[in-house]
Amino acid sequence: MKERIDKLTAYDAQLETLWDTERSTFTQKIIVLDDDPTGVQTVHGIPVYTDWSAETIQEMFEEPRQLVFLLTNSRAFSVEETTKVHTQIAERIAMAAKKTGKEFLVISRGDSTLRGHYPLETEVIKNTLEKNNAYKVDGEIIIPFFKEGGRETIDDVHYVIQNGKYVPAGETEFAKDRMFGFTKSNLKEYIAEKTQNAHPASSVLSVSLEELRAVNIEVIEKKLHQLENFQKLIVNAVTEEDLKVFTIALIRVMNQGKHFLFRTAASFTKVIGNISSKPYLTKNDVMHNETNAGGLIVVGSHVQKTTDQLNELKKLQTVEFIEFHCNLVIDAKKFAEEVERIQQKINEKVSEGTTVCVFTSRTRLDLGEGRQEEELALSVKISSAVTQFVANCQPQPAFVVAKGGITSSDVGTIGLAVKKAEVAGQIAPGIPVWQTGEESRFPGIPYIIFPGNVGEVETLRDVVEKLSHKE
Numbered sequence: 001m002k003e004r005i006d007k008l009t010a011y012d013a014q015l016e017t018l019w020d021t022e023r024s025t026f027t028q029k030i031i032v033l034d035d036d037p038t039g040v041q042t043v044h045g046i047p048v049y050t051d052w053s054a055e056t057i058q059e060m061f062e063e064p065r066q067l068v069f070l071l072t073n074s075r076a077f078s079v080e081e082t083t084k085v086h087t088q089i090a091e092r093i094a095m096a097a098k099k100t101g102k103e104f105l106v107i108s109r110g111d112s113t114l115r116g117h118y119p120l121e122t123e124v125i126k127n128t129l130e131k132n133n134a135y136k137v138d139g140e141i142i143i144p145f146f147k148e149g150g151r152e153t154i155d156d157v158h159y160v161i162q163n164g165k166y167v168p169a170g171e172t173e174f175a176k177d178r179m180f181g182f183t184k185s186n187l188k189e190y191i192a193e194k195t196q197n198a199h200p201a202s203s204v205l206s207v208s209l210e211e212l213r214a215v216n217i218e219v220i221e222k223k224l225h226q227l228e229n230f231q232k233l234i235v236n237a238v239t240e241e242d243l244k245v246f247t248i249a250l251i252r253v254m255n256q257g258k259h260f261l262f263r264t265a266a267s268f269t270k271v272i273g274n275i276s277s278k279p280y281l282t283k284n285d286v287m288h289n290e291t292n293a294g295g296l297i298v299v300g301s302h303v304q305k306t307t308d309q310l311n312e313l314k315k316l317q318t319v320e321f322i323e324f325h326c327n328l329v330i331d332a333k334k335f336a337e338e339v340e341r342i343q344q345k346i347n348e349k350v351s352e353g354t355t356v357c358v359f360t361s362r363t364r365l366d367l368g369e370g371r372q373e374e375e376l377a378l379s380v381k382i383s384s385a386v387t388q389f390v391a392n393c394q395p396q397p398a399f400v401v402a403k404g405g406i407t408s409s410d411v412g413t414i415g416l417a418v419k420k421a422e423v424a425g426q427i428a429p430g431i432p433v434w435q436t437g438e439e440s441r442f443p444g445i446p447y448i449i450f451p452g453n454v455g456e457v458e459t460l461r462d463v464v465e466k467l468s469h470k471e
Contacts, residue, residue, distance in 0.1 A: 036405030067273035090128035112265035139227025301404025301452025390415030
């Protein structure tokens with residue numbers, strides 16, 4: 001036992017020495033394009049921007065902090081809109097880099113369960129950066145590991161840990177997503193599937209856990225130097241230390257002039273950004289406004305984990321629950337009456353000091369085969385109504401919690417009208433807190449972004465209890 005502890009101690013000491021040496025040489029601006037607001041679930045003390053005007057992107061480059069996030073919410077976009085937005089962003093990044101003379105890298109932060117516009121987003125970024133003479137992209141690094149969410153990559157297979165069991169990602173409910181579905185759990189095969197074999201599995205390189213645990217930096221460097229013509233490399237990982245070893249090699253290679261794009265989950269952004277770990281936030285850490293008002297919770301996600309967490313939350317007798325019968329959207333008059341009913345109830349209860357939870361009906365809207373465009377249009381109306389519940393809340397609530405990636409993006413950017421927020425940290429594993437800016441609709445309140453696919457059954461209840469507890 002003592003021998004094992006001594007080995008671990010020696011490994012940790014070696015790794016930290018290497019890390020401190022190499023990380024201090026890395027000065028490129030790190031721009032994270034986040035396809036929903038949950039990507040800040042591992043970091044703190046960094047800014048999040050919610051628009052991509054040329055002025056905002058210029059401000060990002062001038063921001064003294066190295067790591068910045070730009071929320072695109074592209075997981076809610078069509079292919080056409082995603083293409084347009086990423087083209088605009090990459091053009092403006094290239095322009096701002098030339099103006100400031102700063103080197104940069106771009107991380108496309110995506111879902112740790114592999115959903116999203118992949119490979120579209122990174123392909124558009126690559127092509128646009130190259131067209132605008134920013135730099136030639138040698139390769140793409142894929143790292144979906146996300147410790148807090150129980151997503152690990154072992155022997156090139158990506159797993160989602162559910163109830164203590166390792167489930168290959170392709171066998172989870174997330175793989176059956178109507179828009180972003182996939183069948184492969186081996187990431188080499190996943191890439192081949194998603195790129196329609198433009199990048200066959202045999203062409204994809206990988207960094208193994210054995211190489212990482214041996215701190216075999218030279219072997220990893222060699223693989224990175226091999227990448228050309230946007231070739232893919234996947235990184236196995238089950239700890240942040242695995243990512244640190246990889247990032248040491250990565251920094252060495254980038255400092256020699258190689259350029260990469262990154263498609264990763266949230267853990268890599270923390271590591272490459274050199275963000276320290278921080279204790280989970282308490283109520284006193286986030287509640288800075290004196291108020292007698294209640295809080296407001298909106299639940300939009302329909303994944304099973306969210307439904308289970310909602311059912312657990314319903315055990316709290318201090319919370320008022322209001323079901324939003326959103327399928328009434330097919331009848332404009334009834335839908336308008338439903339929206340008005342809920343808004344009146346929200347305002348009444350919040351003003352009384354009661355926390356309110358509005359949740360969408362758990363049955364998904366389904367108009368049948370061939371009517372996806374109609375469904376999308378109606379879904380936009382439902383989402384708009386949910387954001388207006390927040391925007392029209394009177395008085396200002398003590399806090400806002402949004403459950404679900406797309407829901408939380410719309411609530412943040414439309415409901416709360418946030419232009420720039422500060423990430424205060426996490427209130428529970430993988431659950432970030434924004435502190436809203438002065439320009440927002442409700443300045444200075446904590447906004448808790450609760451991913452649909454994160455947390456244990458009781459986590460949502462625990463967070464609400466923490467925020468509501470009288471200290």
